[in-house]
Amino acid sequence: MEQDKASSTAYTVLQGTLYTANKSQYASLVSEDVITACQQILQASEIGRARLKQLESKSYNLLASFAEKILMPGITLHYVLRKRYIEEVVREALTDGVTQVVNLGAGFDSLAWRLHKEYSEVNFIEIDHPATNAEKEKALFDTQPENLSLLAIDFSQTDTKGALSQFDRFDPSRPTIYICEGVLMYLKKQDVDLLFKNLKELTGTSTRIVFSALEPMSSANNNTGLLLRIYLKLVSEPLNWTISSTDISEFLDKQAFKLLEIADTPLLAEKSLKGIKHGTLHKGEYLVLARVKEA
Numbered sequence: 001m002e003q004d005k006a007s008s009t010a011y012t013v014l015q016g017t018l019y020t021a022n023k024s025q026y027a028s029l030v031s032e033d034v035i036t037a038c039q040q041i042l043q044a045s046e047i048g049r050a051r052l053k054q055l056e057s058k059s060y061n062l063l064a065s066f067a068e069k070i071l072m073p074g075i076t077l078h079y080v081l082r083k084r085y086i087e088e089v090v091r092e093a094l095t096d097g098v099t100q101v102v103n104l105g106a107g108f109d110s111l112a113w114r115l116h117k118e119y120s121e122v123n124f125i126e127i128d129h130p131a132t133n134a135e136k137e138k139a140l141f142d143t144q145p146e147n148l149s150l151l152a153i154d155f156s157q158t159d160t161k162g163a164l165s166q167f168d169r170f171d172p173s174r175p176t177i178y179i180c181e182g183v184l185m186y187l188k189k190q191d192v193d194l195l196f197k198n199l200k201e202l203t204g205t206s207t208r209i210v211f212s213a214l215e216p217m218s219s220a221n222n223n224t225g226l227l228l229r230i231y232l233k234l235v236s237e238p239l240n241w242t243i244s245s246t247d248i249s250e251f252l253d254k255q256a257f258k259l260l261e262i263a264d265t266p267l268l269a270e271k272s273l274k275g276i277k278h279g280t281l282h283k284g285e286y287l288v289l290a291r292v293k294e295a
Helices: 008-021 024-029 032-043 046-055 058-071 075-095 111-118 130-140 160-165 189-206 226-234 245-254 265-272
Strands: 100-104 123-128 148-152 176-180 208-214 257-263 285-292
Touching (some): 008 032, 008 046, 032 046, 032 111, 032 130, 046 058, 058 226, 075 111, 075 176, 075 208, 075 265, 100 111, 111 123, 111 148, 123 160, 130 148, 189 208, 189 285, 245 257, 245 285, 257 265
Parallel strands (some): 100 123, 123 148, 176 208
Antiparallel strands (some): 257 285
């Protein structure tokens, strides 16, 4: 991403969420508070307002549908299914005693913003690039909530462990779940390994993580291809790390994490699409729930 601009992908995910919510068969999948947060963030910037205006255009919606079919079939619905799964996992963790939620590369996600009012005893921290955080803060934050913080990090200057360990609102003694949605595929392999090492060291055996990973482009479990990679390079967000879902357990084991669940396309559909007629579903990105192994 460009250093002085909010992530293009963050805008795309918001726009895709609203695009899906506007379709009658999927309206029940996106709550009113999610829609309101998406609209509020987009309304706060010139780029966002242009994207909202696009959604009102019939010609744009036809073009978007065509572009999705050739770039990433089913991706806008996938954004919604992905976020529903993450919210379910986080809520279950909070019920199970987790008292700190850290969203790594939060983008314009609204989960912490919505949950911090409901769970006043939980500490929420969102981490992202300063330009993205600035846009989000302008859109949502009239005042600084006591239990929700935006931590702006330029990862070319510092790493997650360094930033969080020096942040006075982060509490390493709290049972913590980390969210890493749509991030790891942009990191190099050594940086992915370092991230898991850092998270384990930060919060120890109480550490849980829900993250998304990408099947290799050559995999039969991936229905995206060359055009997507070209596009991501054009917006300065190239793909660097992919891993087959069949290899994720071994990967986690090397990081001293235990695999709890893989939420691939069939599982996401089972959880959210029963009785809903849908088109082609996205295949490629899947979600993983894991926790640090006990010594």
